[in-house]
Amino acid sequence: MSTDVTSDAHNQPVPTQAGPATGDKMSRESVTVIVTLLVATFVVILNETIMNVALQRLMTDLHVDAPTVQWLATGFMLTMAVVIPTTGFILQRLTTRAAFLLAMGLFSGGTLLAALAPGFAVLLLARIVQAGGTAIMLPLLMTTILTLVPLARRGAVMGNVSIAISVAPALGPTVSGIILDHFSWRFMFVFVLPVALAAMAIGARFLTNVGERGKTTLDFASVVLTVPAFGGLVYGLSQIGGAGAGVGPLVALVVGIICLAAFVLRQLKLQKSDAPLLDLRAFNFRMFTVSTLLMVVAMMALFGGVILLPLYLQNVLHLQPMETGLALLPGGLAMGLLGPVIGRLFDKVGPLPLTVSGSVLMVLSLWQFSTLNEASQLWWVITLHVVLSLGLALLFTPAFTTGLNPLPPHLYSHGSAIMSTAQQVSGAAGTALLVSIFAAVSAASGLVAGMHAAFLTATVIAIAAVVLSAMMRKTQGAAGH
Numbered sequence: 001m002s003t004d005v006t007s008d009a010h011n012q013p014v015p016t017q018a019g020p021a022t023g024d025k026m027s028r029e030s031v032t033v034i035v036t037l038l039v040a041t042f043v044v045i046l047n048e049t050i051m052n053v054a055l056q057r058l059m060t061d062l063h064v065d066a067p068t069v070q071w072l073a074t075g076f077m078l079t080m081a082v083v084i085p086t087t088g089f090i091l092q093r094l095t096t097r098a099a100f101l102l103a104m105g106l107f108s109g110g111t112l113l114a115a116l117a118p119g120f121a122v123l124l125l126a127r128i129v130q131a132g133g134t135a136i137m138l139p140l141l142m143t144t145i146l147t148l149v150p151l152a153r154r155g156a157v158m159g160n161v162s163i164a165i166s167v168a169p170a171l172g173p174t175v176s177g178i179i180l181d182h183f184s185w186r187f188m189f190v191f192v193l194p195v196a197l198a199a200m201a202i203g204a205r206f207l208t209n210v211g212e213r214g215k216t217t218l219d220f221a222s223v224v225l226t227v228p229a230f231g232g233l234v235y236g237l238s239q240i241g242g243a244g245a246g247v248g249p250l251v252a253l254v255v256g257i258i259c260l261a262a263f264v265l266r267q268l269k270l271q272k273s274d275a276p277l278l279d280l281r282a283f284n285f286r287m288f289t290v291s292t293l294l295m296v297v298a299m300m301a302l303f304g305g306v307i308l309l310p311l312y313l314q315n316v317l318h319l320q321p322m323e324t325g326l327a328l329l330p331g332g333l334a335m336g337l338l339g340p341v342i343g344r345l346f347d348k349v350g351p352l353p354l355t356v357s358g359s360v361l362m363v364l365s366l367w368q369f370s371t372l373n374e375a376s377q378l379w380w381v382i383t384l385h386v387v388l389s390l391g392l393a394l395l396f397t398p399a400f401t402t403g404l405n406p407l408p409p410h411l412y413s414h415g416s417a418i419m420s421t422a423q424q425v426s427g428a429a430g431t432a433l434l435v436s437i438f439a440a441v442s443a444a445s446g447l448v449a450g451m452h453a454a455f456l457t458a459t460v461i462a463i464a465a466v467v468l469s470a471m472m473r474k475t476q477g478a479a480g481h
Helices: 028-049 055-062 071-093 096-116 120-148 151-182 187-206 220-239 248-271 280-284 286-315 321-349 352-369 378-404 409-445 447-469
Strands: none
Touching (some): 028 071, 028 120, 055 120, 071 096, 071 220, 071 286, 096 120, 096 187, 151 378, 248 280, 280 286, 280 409, 286 352, 286 378, 286 409, 321 352, 352 447
16 A cells, blocks of 8 residues: 555645654744634534524524434434545645645635524435535645644643634534524524634645645545435434334335445445445554544534534523523633633643543433433533533543544545544444434423433443553554654
8 A cells, every 4th residue: 555645536635835743843834824714624523513592593494393304413423424525636626725725715715504494304405405515625724734733732732723623513503593682593503613714724824735736536435325324324214103103214224234335345345456435444543443432422412502502592491592501601701711721731631531430420420411300500501511521522522532632544534424424323323222212202301311321322332441441551652753
């Protein structure tokens, strides 16, 4: 297999204007590139969860039920899961600036369409267009960091990345809550659009091209397989337990599993000619595998939680949208402020103490969420959310950095694409599964029973994170080599 970075079919090309990671110093151009990408990534990921507080309002305004309306969140994540595997091809064929402008152009166009959407179908289409842009931003950011940041500094830089990746989803409900209290749901998109356009303008002006374009081909069979593979899994999970579901969801799950197996076999075959859509040889590195599985569990907890908590606060404790957003703000801020601190800690002590502490906090907080009822105090709910956010912050940075550090340069773009795809599929699956359980149990036994069942399921899933955390070990980057 070729190790020449310029000739690998899907790799981020060798840096030209912004220098590669050498020594412990980063050039001013490298810092400018990373900061620009970080700001844009924060904006597009904030949008991913900005609708969660609005779901109740949208159900009323657009005349749809809970399992239908959650597709505005699930469909977004699912689109990302389908698009992200193609980003190795996109990043190879386009310069950094062109890839950035494509991502922000799609995102801005989708945001404008969402603001003008006359009904649910157009709004869902707009979310899918937005997701196409978001999907390109994530691997572009991760691959650029792996290329430009010295190994010894990666923990600290990944800590800053965790602000975009984990705080933006947490702040989404707060921002939308404040907007919904004063305006219609359309203003969630009216608010985001100028910020997105400003980020695009700044990127067009200041972004340095990290690499040169290369010649590569896109395997259409692989792209086609991702749609039924991930779509079948998420659709099946979202509909199981729904009223009058029948055998459709089970069929979708089976089709999804079969297509996922076919996708994997296709990649293994293409690896022999060094032309896979996703190079699964990243899984030959044990810590990459463990870290990816840990991210999957954490994302199921994060996205399930940020969907269910607003529903609980509004429907059971009867909070207004803005009050709901403000109640979730301390957790979001805690996650953001701790990201860089945890990144620096990681560089010193490695992943094990951080991930074990984080996974235990995640399990305990989710378990306590499953005991909430109509009489629960708001201060206790906020405290639990802060504890959950702290647990997730202790997981995200170590998982990203430990997983990606040991990969050789020709697997950078594949590793970040695999991790991002796994994140989105698990986030979509977690959202779909927990909302389905909530809807089914609520219909039979009431809202509080539905919340108990959904959060108890999340707790059981989160126990897997404790086991995976105990398997985490320092990789080359954590040791600073």
